Amino acid sequence: MRNQDSQSTQAGESSGLRPLGRGWLFSAVVGLLVVVGGVAVVLCWPRSEPARDGAKSSRPESSANERTLTQDTPANPHGYLGPDACAACHAERVAEFRGTRHYLACVVPSAGHMPEGFQPGKGSFHPNGASVRFEMTEANGKFLQTAIRSTPAGEVRSTATVDLVFGSQAQTDEVYFTWHHDEISELPMSWLHPQRAWGTAGFDREGGGDFSRQTTPRCMECHNTWMDHAPGTLNQYKRDTAILGVTCEVCHGPGKEHVTFHQTHPEARSSQSVVHPGRLSRERLMDLCSQCHSNALRDRGPAFSYRPGDPLDAHVKTLTTRKPEDDHVANQTTYLRASKCFQKSDTLTCVTCHNPHQATKLSDRGVGQSACLECHQVADCGERAKLPVGVQDNCVGCHMPRGRKIQVAFETAAVSYLAPVGKWEHRIAVHPIARDEVLLAWHQSQPGADSRDEVTRLTKSLVEYWLGEAESRRTEYRFTAAMDAYRQAQLLEATPAVQEKLRAVEATQTTVEQELTRAIHRIKEGRYDEAFDLVQHVLTLKPNHAVAHGRLGTLYALRGEEELATQHWKAVLEHDPDDQYGESMRGWRDLTQGRPADALAAFERAEALEPYFAKISYHMALALTKLERWPEAIARLERLLVIDPHHVEGHFNLCQALRINHRPEEALPHARRAVELTREENLDMLATLAQTYAELEQFAEAEATARTMLKLATTRNPAMLSEIRRRLVKWRGRSTKATP
Numbered sequence: 001m002r003n004q005d006s007q008s009t010q011a012g013e014s015s016g017l018r019p020l021g022r023g024w025l026f027s028a029v030v031g032l033l034v035v036v037g038g039v040a041v042v043l044c045w046p047r048s049e050p051a052r053d054g055a056k057s058s059r060p061e062s063s064a065n066e067r068t069l070t071q072d073t074p075a076n077p078h079g080y081l082g083p084d085a086c087a088a089c090h091a092e093r094v095a096e097f098r099g100t101r102h103y104l105a106c107v108v109p110s111a112g113h114m115p116e117g118f119q120p121g122k123g124s125f126h127p128n129g130a131s132v133r134f135e136m137t138e139a140n141g142k143f144l145q146t147a148i149r150s151t152p153a154g155e156v157r158s159t160a161t162v163d164l165v166f167g168s169q170a171q172t173d174e175v176y177f178t179w180h181h182d183e184i185s186e187l188p189m190s191w192l193h194p195q196r197a198w199g200t201a202g203f204d205r206e207g208g209g210d211f212s213r214q215t216t217p218r219c220m221e222c223h224n225t226w227m228d229h230a231p232g233t234l235n236q237y238k239r240d241t242a243i244l245g246v247t248c249e250v251c252h253g254p255g256k257e258h259v260t261f262h263q264t265h266p267e268a269r270s271s272q273s274v275v276h277p278g279r280l281s282r283e284r285l286m287d288l289c290s291q292c293h294s295n296a297l298r299d300r301g302p303a304f305s306y307r308p309g310d311p312l313d314a315h316v317k318t319l320t321t322r323k324p325e326d327d328h329v330a331n332q333t334t335y336l337r338a339s340k341c342f343q344k345s346d347t348l349t350c351v352t353c354h355n356p357h358q359a360t361k362l363s364d365r366g367v368g369q370s371a372c373l374e375c376h377q378v379a380d381c382g383e384r385a386k387l388p389v390g391v392q393d394n395c396v397g398c399h400m401p402r403g404r405k406i407q408v409a410f411e412t413a414a415v416s417y418l419a420p421v422g423k424w425e426h427r428i429a430v431h432p433i434a435r436d437e438v439l440l441a442w443h444q445s446q447p448g449a450d451s452r453d454e455v456t457r458l459t460k461s462l463v464e465y466w467l468g469e470a471e472s473r474r475t476e477y478r479f480t481a482a483m484d485a486y487r488q489a490q491l492l493e494a495t496p497a498v499q500e501k502l503r504a505v506e507a508t509q510t511t512v513e514q515e516l517t518r519a520i521h522r523i524k525e526g527r528y529d530e531a532f533d534l535v536q537h538v539l540t541l542k543p544n545h546a547v548a549h550g551r552l553g554t555l556y557a558l559r560g561e562e563e564l565a566t567q568h569w570k571a572v573l574e575h576d577p578d579d580q581y582g583e584s585m586r587g588w589r590d591l592t593q594g595r596p597a598d599a600l601a602a603f604e605r606a607e608a609l610e611p612y613f614a615k616i617s618y619h620m621a622l623a624l625t626k627l628e629r630w631p632e633a634i635a636r637l638e639r640l641l642v643i644d645p646h647h648v649e650g651h652f653n654l655c656q657a658l659r660i661n662h663r664p665e666e667a668l669p670h671a672r673r674a675v676e677l678t679r680e681e682n683l684d685m686l687a688t689l690a691q692t693y694a695e696l697e698q699f700a701e702a703e704a705t706a707r708t709m710l711k712l713a714t715t716r717n718p719a720m721l722s723e724i725r726r727r728l729v730k731w732r733g734r735s736t737k738a739t740p
Helices: 004-011 022-035 039-043 083-087 091-097 217-223 248-252 256-264 282-290 333-337 367-372 395-399 432-444 449-475 479-492 496-524 528-541 546-558 562-575 581-592 596-609 614-626 630-643 648-660 664-677 683-695 699-716 718-738
Strands: 132-139 142-151 154-161 164-166 173-180 183-192 197-200 224-229 237-244 296-299 316-318
Touching (some): 083 091, 083 248, 132 197, 154 173, 217 296, 367 395, 432 449, 449 496, 479 496, 496 546, 528 546, 546 562, 562 581, 648 664, 664 683, 683 699, 683 718, 699 718
Antiparallel strands (some): 132 142, 164 173, 173 183, 296 316
8 A cells, every 4th residue: 555545546446437638638637636535535644654554565675684784785875884884994983982872772682782671571561451461572582572462352462573772771761673574663662771661652552463653764864874765655664774873974974985085095194075073063063963862853855865064954844842841852952052051152062062982971970060161160150159069060960950851751560651761951051940959969968957957948849849830731731741740749758649640640641642542543444423522532631732633623524514623723733833734634625625726825834844745745736736837736746756756646647747738758657657556457547558658659558558458447347348449449540550
């Protein structure tokens, strides 16, 4: 299955052979509005392109998943070689780098480096209230996750191999991935090192199989140097092209030209054909880190297309999240840029504190303070004289406090929503609450009545602060953020009343997530009334839930209540300024109701939010076609086929648009491709190909295509047979005349 649009087109192929000719050409193009306008397309509009399902991949599988490739590997045309190629001349630097978290960002699992959770007796987890449980085991050198689902007919087991590990040996959380043929998916269970426990983050309880979920290109880009991604898919790659981990070429650029030059010019003393990040401008150096340590989450072009020294915004769109818990899990540069230290400096960047070649942490003794003292004097700290000597040099603790923003929450056996580790605050500033927490920790370690009194005072003050934060966040429907605040209060002073409030917020968030998941499943199943009730209930609990507003708007549209549909679609952007769903659905509604200009405007707004989304480009092309703005429609279809070269309707519509504009030579390859992608089983595509051949006076090819149609129509649509025979006779006659 290429995508849902192609499903709809193929489902509509029995509509009959349309009259051929210029009038038919135009009606065929605009008629696709009806062909692809099924309920499934309207309701299922994900943020990212759906991966192909049900069709065997045409890409070859590889049994190996090597970290690096050799210089001559033909599967790597972009010049990536891997760190072993760098080690030939930079052995010491590469050896040092191999211990960093960047290098270990993605690895193949291996014995001795996997956590204790795979050991016998430690690898089971049963999510609360779920009909599935998981077992994590090791067998014959392989690491496995098995989903065991309870059904009326008994238990159903599905085992997946752990093929890749994110976060290995980082002592935070390890996330596991599996290959399904040449598609990579995230497995539901993760190992949380600080808790020494298994946890799961938001798996679909109504799913099936191994319960894995498709991973996105941005996820793979931020954990790997290079993987050959299949355009138009969400998670399909050539496995044997993978250079795993964030290695040298992520920051220095593809190394093939550099290595080739220095191998052939060993006398050269200056580096050639390689990026030296230290010589980039500050903005380009910040972009280098921001490609993964920011909210730059939506590609503007093909995966892995960013190169060091490029403006990041030309390749990736940065989201405008409103609250910290909505950030990308590694969003640091956004907050660093908001710091006065950054704004008043011409030189401060990430590498001021972080050496990318070494496994050094900001929390290591002296690293943070020494970085601060490059610009500040000790006397600049206005609080210093008031602080105990033991905390006077803790610049980071007071000005970059560590906390849990719960951007990703794990369910464990003990906790429903858990952020396993704290993250350092990168908005360098005066944080009074952080100062009090540093003081509390110090006084708790000291003897004497004065320190005990300070512990009592500071504890009371901090509990009041966190309870106030919790209530404020709860009233804003920021439930995960409220959980964190309640937990901070509980760590300071555990009380039954606060525990009860924490449990209530957890229960509300659980209901929101699970009912929305059920609603989306009911929509896919066509059970719209059940979905309607579920989504409405979600919005009573969390009125600012953008996804719920979007789905409720669509359900209202299906009921014919256009005003309410528009109201909820508009609410999507009000609550999530990065979610294109509402604008896309308004555009689709306007398109199917004969308002192409309004539709185009809505799709343009959607594309500004999701710049590299095939579905939006396709529907923009349909609107432009309706408006007979042919040059723009053709350009839009060409862009669509860059995003997804396998888009059936893209090829079909581009062929039709080119024919209308008297360009059959250019149309022919797209007609052929549409027929190929539909495996010569779609009569509309075959009819278009036959007519394109005829327009080019290639009557023998037109006749051969008509014969294929004749065989297909015999079982698919016998009513078309007489028309096909008539065309066949006509083209056979012209083919005979053309033969010398």
